[in-house]
Amino acid sequence: MTTLHNTSTHSRPIPNPAKSLITKLNMGTGTVVGILFALGAYYALRPAADAANFYNQQNKALLAGMFAWSIGFLVGIGAFIGPFRWLIGKDLTAEEQLYLAGDGQGIKRYFKYCTDHKVVGIQYLVGVMAMLGVGGTMAMMIRTSLAIPGGHFVGATIYNSLVGLHGITMIIAMIIVATGPFGNYIMPIMIGARDMAFPRLNALSWWVLFTAIPVLCSAWFLGGIPTGWTAYAPLSVQAGPGMNAFIATIIIFAFSTAVAGMNITATVVAMRAKGMKWNRVPIFVIGATMSVALAIPAFPTFMLAMVQTATDRVFNTGFYDANVGGSGWLYAHLFWIMGHPEVYVILLPGVAILMEIAPVFVRKPLFSFNAAVMGFAGIAGLSVLVWAHHMYISGWTPTLNGPFMVTTEMISVPTGLLFLVLLGTIWRGKPWMKLPMLALFAVIWNLLIGGITGIYLSDVPADNYLHGSMYVTAHFHYTLMGAALTGAVAGLAYWFPKMTGRMLNERAGYISFWFTQIGFQILFLGMFIAGAEGQPRRVVSFAAMYKYQNMISTGGAYLVGTGFIILLWAVIHSWRKGDIAPQNPWGAKTLEWTVPYPVPLENFDELPVITSDPYGYGKGN
Amino acid sequence: MSNHDEPDLKPTPGARATALLKRPDVARTAVFTIIWTAIFVVLGLVFYPKWMPTIMSTDMKAMERIMVAFTVISAPIAGLVMGIATQAVTNRHKGDTPPPDGPAIRTNGPVVVVWSLVSGIFALVAVVWGIAELNTMANAATTDAKEAIHVQVIGSQWVWSFKYVDQGVESDKLILPIDRPVEFDVTSEDVNHSFWPVQLGVKVDANKLQTTTVHTVPNKLGAIDVKCAELCGLYHAYMETSGEVVTEDNFKNWVTANGGHNA
Numbered sequence: 020m021t022t023l024h025n026t027s028t029h030s031r032p033i034p035n036p037a038k039s040l041i042t043k044l045n046m047g048t049g050t051v052v053g054i055l056f057a058l059g060a061y062y063a064l065r066p067a068a069d070a071a072n073f074y075n076q077q078n079k080a081l082l083a084g085m086f087a088w089s090i091g092f093l094v095g096i097g098a099f100i101g102p103f104r105w106l107i108g109k110d111l112t113a114e115e116q117l118y119l120a121g122d123g124q125g126i127k128r129y130f131k132y133c134t135d136h137k138v139v140g141i142q143y144l145v146g147v148m149a150m151l152g153v154g155g156t157m158a159m160m161i162r163t164s165l166a167i168p169g170g171h172f173v174g175a176t177i178y179n180s181l182v183g184l185h186g187i188t189m190i191i192a193m194i195i196v197a198t199g200p201f202g203n204y205i206m207p208i209m210i211g212a213r214d215m216a217f218p219r220l221n222a223l224s225w226w227v228l229f230t231a232i233p234v235l236c237s238a239w240f241l242g243g244i245p246t247g248w249t250a251y252a253p254l255s256v257q258a259g260p261g262m263n264a265f266i267a268t269i270i271i272f273a274f275s276t277a278v279a280g281m282n283i284t285a286t287v288v289a290m291r292a293k294g295m296k297w298n299r300v301p302i303f304v305i306g307a308t309m310s311v312a313l314a315i316p317a318f319p320t321f322m323l324a325m326v327q328t329a330t331d332r333v334f335n336t337g338f339y340d341a342n343v344g345g346s347g348w349l350y351a352h353l354f355w356i357m358g359h360p361e362v363y364v365i366l367l368p369g370v371a372i373l374m375e376i377a378p379v380f381v382r383k384p385l386f387s388f389n390a391a392v393m394g395f396a397g398i399a400g401l402s403v404l405v406w407a408h409h410m411y412i413s414g415w416t417p418t419l420n421g422p423f424m425v426t427t428e429m430i431s432v433p434t435g436l437l438f439l440v441l442l443g444t445i446w447r448g449k450p451w452m453k454l455p456m457l458a459l460f461a462v463i464w465n466l467l468i469g470g471i472t473g474i475y476l477s478d479v480p481a482d483n484y485l486h487g488s489m490y491v492t493a494h495f496h497y498t499l500m501g502a503a504l505t506g507a508v509a510g511l512a513y514w515f516p517k518m519t520g521r522m523l524n525e526r527a528g529y530i531s532f533w534f535t536q537i538g539f540q541i542l543f544l545g546m547f548i549a550g551a552e553g554q555p556r557r558v559v560s561f562a563a564m565y566k567y568q569n570m571i572s573t574g575g576a577y578l579v580g581t582g583f584i585i586l587l588w589a590v591i592h593s594w595r596k597g598d599i600a601p602q603n604p605w606g607a608k609t610l611e612w613t614v615p616y617p618v619p620l621e622n623f624d625e626l627p628v629i630t631s632d633p634y635g636y637g638k639g640n
Numbered sequence: 641m642s643n644h645d646e647p648d649l650k651p652t653p654g655a656r657a658t659a660l661l662k663r664p665d666v667a668r669t670a671v672f673t674i675i676w677t678a679i680f681v682v683l684g685l686v687f688y689p690k691w692m693p694t695i696m697s698t699d700m701k702a703m704e705r706i707m708v709a710f711t712v713i714s715a716p717i718a719g720l721v722m723g724i725a726t727q728a729v730t731n732r733h734k735g736d737t738p739p740p741d742g743p744a745i746r747t748n749g750p751v752v753v754v755w756s757l758v759s760g761i762f763a764l765v766a767v768v769w770g771i772a773e774l775n776t777m778a779n780a781a782t783t784d785a786k787e788a789i790h791v792q793v794i795g796s797q798w799v800w801s802f803k804y805v806d807q808g809v810e811s812d813k814l815i816l817p818i819d820r821p822v823e824f825d826v827t828s829e830d831v832n833h834s835f836w837p838v839q840l841g842v843k844v845d846a847n848k849l850q851t852t853t854v855h856t857v858p859n860k861l862g863a864i865d866v867k868c869a870e871l872c873g874l875y876h877a878y879m880e881t882s883g884e885v886v887t888e889d890n891f892k893n894w895v896t897a898n899g900g901h902n903a
């Protein structure tokens with residue numbers, strides 16, 4: 020990207036508003052206040068052991084405790100100091116605001132309510148890696164349990180909980196895996212902004228999300244969840260106390276996504292550098308913005324579905340209870356109206372990262388920026404009209420299966436455009452086989468398999484057979500893990516030098532890549548076959564005829580697990596001791612590579628002025 | 641970019657196609673495309689039929705036809721995608737410095753249009769095929785309605801039971817006569833279940849206080865596995881039973897032996 024100004028750094032005095040309360044608040048005070056709030060709410064509402072409606076009362080007390088924890092934590096970390104001052108007609112002082120930006124506070128600022136988008140980006144990165152680690156560990160336990168027929172490794176209760184909590188942990192992690200770390204750390208720099216549009220909301224989005232993590236973990240200590248991550252009613256209404264943790268997690272997470280989504284969208288719409296017209300915006304920014312903008316209307320329906328589940332459980336409202344005129348189909352609709360846009364919320368940023376990477380590593384312009392934008396927009400637009408393809412066999416109005424089949428299969432056209440952009444960009448180029456580029460080839464294969472199997476599933480007669488089988492599980496893992504997660508790993512390898520100042524260990528990166536990708540193919544090939552042969556998903560035990568397929572799957576899963584452990588080692592080792600990275604190791608032309616490491620507070624001394632798009636590679640350009 | 645020193649002679653489309661195919665990268669891409677296409681076709685024609693369970697109904701046959709046909713139809717597109725990717729991998733650049741600049745291709749209008757059209761046509765084929773199959777299934781359900789036997793399927797945590805309404809028989813095994821249409825009226829006593837007689841290729845959810853219907857015609861003698869395809873709580877995995885498609889005579893005998901009456 021052409022810029023008219025260079026940037027340089029100069030040191031600022033470190034602000035120290037010693038008397039202000041905000042200097043004393045951090046994650047520790049947040050945790051203490053949060054626990055006090057939680058215990059207060061729980062014990063205030065706790066039912067007597069012989070109370071009538073004991074389970075309703077217990078659900079109420081637990082939910083109140085969980086929400087009180089979240090609010091208490093935010094009080095304790097100082098999230099409400101600014102809004103409180105507004106109520107009395109004041110605001111934070113300039114010095115306090117500068118203190119909140121965390122400049123010069125070293126590692127402490129990562130544990131504070133810090134408004135710097137780069138700090139929030141790192142918080143998200145570490146948080147996402149932790150969640151992927153937990154979700155991955157649960158996946159390993161699931162596969163270990165399925166290694167042999169009969170399910171002797173864990174019992175049915177634990178197995179069902181593992182399936183559901185693996186699902187929701189991974190879904191949450193995957194929703195934020197690209198837009199969290201890279202959308203916060205890199206994107207504002209990419210568009211030439213000094214920070215996000217609403218830095219305090221940015222900090223809020225992370226810490227709200229953070230409060231959801233202990234709530235989700237508490238499900239284990241409350242007996243787990245029996246429902247899978249889809250949490251279908253009426254099963255979820257009759258489920259035990261662990262279900263409250265699931266409900267509270269979703270409601271808290273929906274707040275976080277709404278705040279983050281609006282903030283990122285506002286930043287991209289309003290804060291772009293001078294001259295950065297829409298056709299000069301880097302494609303990652305376009306894809307990530309469409310993803311978060313799609314999440315803004317999607318998640319409230321999930322939140323609503325969970326609020327209704329909660330009121331069914333606490334007040335017997337019967338939204339989903341057929342006995343009193345409710346319907347489980349209502350839940351399924353609300354869930355999938357979120358659920359299908361959600362998979363594209365996950366997929367779009369992953370593909371957008373690869374589109375950002377491809378021109379840099381083949382030294383050619385992005386092939387057809389317009390096709391890329393149309394592809395993203397087409398997917399985002401169609402994805403809100405396809406939800407009932409998850410309900411073909413639910414028995415709900417079979418006459419509408421035809422229309423939903425049409426909308427679903429139309430998605431293959433904009434998806435085809437995304438393929439065209441990637442293939443057109445590498446066409447006639449010499450791809451530089453660094454880790455990000457290797458990942459691009461893996462994603463082409465994985466998304467192709469995931470996409471084509473999706474076309475079978477979108478066809479009603481085929482879905483009549485395949486729905487609810489392991490085939491579906493394999494299909495969506497190809498799109499979400501094979502494509503979106505691999506894309507995010509490519510982004511990590513690509514932006515690691517900018518986010519940590521060091522290069523990601525190349526050898527370990529390659530070894531991890533081959534372990535995860537080869538293991539992945541073995542793992543889900545076995546699952547495709549078992550599914551085509553008729554093995555249902557989410558089963559703790561299966562017939563002997565699926566023995567070898569499942570054994571193969573489990574073997575593949577261990578390879579994937581090994582690969583991710585190696586990647587984790589590479590990230591930790593490289594972050595501490597890796598080779599110092601040059602300012603622009605890949606020779607890229609987007610703005611984030613024009614600033615040094617550590618990126619100064621507010622990023623640019625003088626804001627850049629943009630005169631072309633960032634893809635001016637190639638002869639004659 | 642045109643060169644003004646030379647006369648502006650445009651090559652004919654045929655000559656351009658020939659020149660294109662002579663380019664080594666294009667030729668390599670074509671070879672890889674053919675290889676990948678062949679792999680996907682073999683996958684569709686050989687492996688899918690191999691993985692599918694015994695086909696015991698028209699619906700299962702329709703389902704297998706879709707899997708095979710879609711794989712074969714999409715094989716050239718998937719083959720081209722993998723062909724281009726494989727060609728790029730063979731042309732890779734190693735080392736610690738970026739590769740030399742490639743040609744500055746910003747876009748190619750005809751390619752974008754043709755690509756969109758082809759994926760649009762593919763989607764259209766899939767849609768039309770699917771709707772035609774849906775139509776066939778709906779028509780069959782209507783025309784068969786009179787002669788169909790009605791089986792009420794009741795799912796409860798965690799067992800299936802079957803009521804043969806016209807015959808007055810209750811059973812925990814699904815016994816069906818061959819070549820006679822059957823209508824399953826499915827319901828649940830508690831949470832959602834999903835009724836899946838695997839070899840018959842149909843499936844429908846069981847909902848409390850609702851009756852959902854699915855129709856098929858068993859056309860092969862043999863055993864059926866009945867499973868639950870919707871997570872329904874603790875023993876979801878064990879919510880299965882067996883069944884059998886039997887001859888008309890054997891079915892009548894089975895009905896009589898179980899205290900029912902043959903209509």
